[in-house]
Amino acid sequence: MWQKIKPRAATLRAWQLGLLVLMFLFWDAMTRPGFIAPFMFDNDRQASFFFGQPLVIFERIWQWFVTDADIYRHLAVTLAETAMAFAIGAGTGLAGGLWLALSPMASALLEPYIKAFNSMPRIVLAPIFSVWFGLGMGSKVALGVTLVFFIVFFNVYQGVKEVSPVVLANARMLGASQRQLLRFVYLPSATSWVFSSLHTSVGLAFVGAVVGEYLGSSQGVGYLILQAEGTFDINTVMAGILVLTAFALVLDGLVGRIERRLMKWQPKAGEVEKL
Numbered sequence: 001m002w003q004k005i006k007p008r009a010a011t012l013r014a015w016q017l018g019l020l021v022l023m024f025l026f027w028d029a030m031t032r033p034g035f036i037a038p039f040m041f042d043n044d045r046q047a048s049f050f051f052g053q054p055l056v057i058f059e060r061i062w063q064w065f066v067t068d069a070d071i072y073r074h075l076a077v078t079l080a081e082t083a084m085a086f087a088i089g090a091g092t093g094l095a096g097g098l099w100l101a102l103s104p105m106a107s108a109l110l111e112p113y114i115k116a117f118n119s120m121p122r123i124v125l126a127p128i129f130s131v132w133f134g135l136g137m138g139s140k141v142a143l144g145v146t147l148v149f150f151i152v153f154f155n156v157y158q159g160v161k162e163v164s165p166v167v168l169a170n171a172r173m174l175g176a177s178q179r180q181l182l183r184f185v186y187l188p189s190a191t192s193w194v195f196s197s198l199h200t201s202v203g204l205a206f207v208g209a210v211v212g213e214y215l216g217s218s219q220g221v222g223y224l225i226l227q228a229e230g231t232f233d234i235n236t237v238m239a240g241i242l243v244l245t246a247f248a249l250v251l252d253g254l255v256g257r258i259e260r261r262l263m264k265w266q267p268k269a270g271e272v273e274k275l
Contacts, residue, residue, distance in 0.1 A: 024054050031053050031054075049234065056235045074220050074221050074224055075247075078210065078221045081137050081209035083205075085205045086251070088145050089145040089149040089201065089205065090197075093148065093151070093153040093197070094152055097152065097155070097159075098156060098190075101186075118154070123211060126212055140213060141209075143212045144208025144212075145208070147204040148205050155190075155193040155194060159193030163185060163186055171185055195259040199252055203252075210222035221244055224236070224240050225241070
């Protein structure tokens with residue numbers, strides 16, 4: 001019985017916000033002198049040196065966005081790289097997954113090569129992309145595309161492959177053309193797989209942009225984090241991580257809104273139980 005109890009949306013948001021506040025309070029208490037340092041660190045080192053201090057981190061974020069207002073150009077670069085990598089990687093992954101899933105000959109021919117590329121640790125391609133595309137946005141976008149593409153590709157490929165053969169047979173008996181099968185059978189079947197992969201790909205698109213900025217750039221949030229690491233400024237590093245996390249959640253929320261609009265036909269868990 002208790003498994004079916006679900007709080008109202010407002011109550012759930014309040015609990016989630018409360019949990020977040022508790023996490024930051026614990027973080028702040030942990031980094032204060034005498035709380036955890038005597039048990040884990042030497043007496044001449046403080047926990048705040050390793051974990052940062054939430055109040056200082058929020059002050060740094062305030063300076064970035066309000067007082068100094070100098071993060072916007074860096075943030076714009078990182079978001080542009082992320083958005084382009086996400087769009088290109090998701091688009092090519094969707095097209096490639098549909099094509100190979102519907103082309104048995106091409107799938108059999110290219111399968112070992114696709115698995116080989118997917119098995120490659122693609123982060124090591126970052127220096128190569130820097131040589132090919134330079135230190136501008138192109139190398140960061142290329143790295144992000146390689147991270148996003150395979151996630152979307154394999155989910156779409158699997159989603160199309162798992163279309164019910166009974167549904168396909170009935171649609172063909174009713175005279176459905178290949179285009180109609182694609183629109184009304186294959187794509188709806190793969191939609192849930194597509195959005196599942198898109199939610200995962202949001203973070204990977206940010207990873208591609210930030211790692212590329214680490215290896216060579218003069219702007220971007222990854223560049224700010226790299227500069228802070230060079231001076232052991234853990235508070236600025238944590239501030240950059242929080243900013244990137246917040247914007248990744250915003251992008252993931254946009255994907256979620258699109259998903260809810262396109263998946264209205266799919267019954268919710270509660271509606272299935274009532275049936």
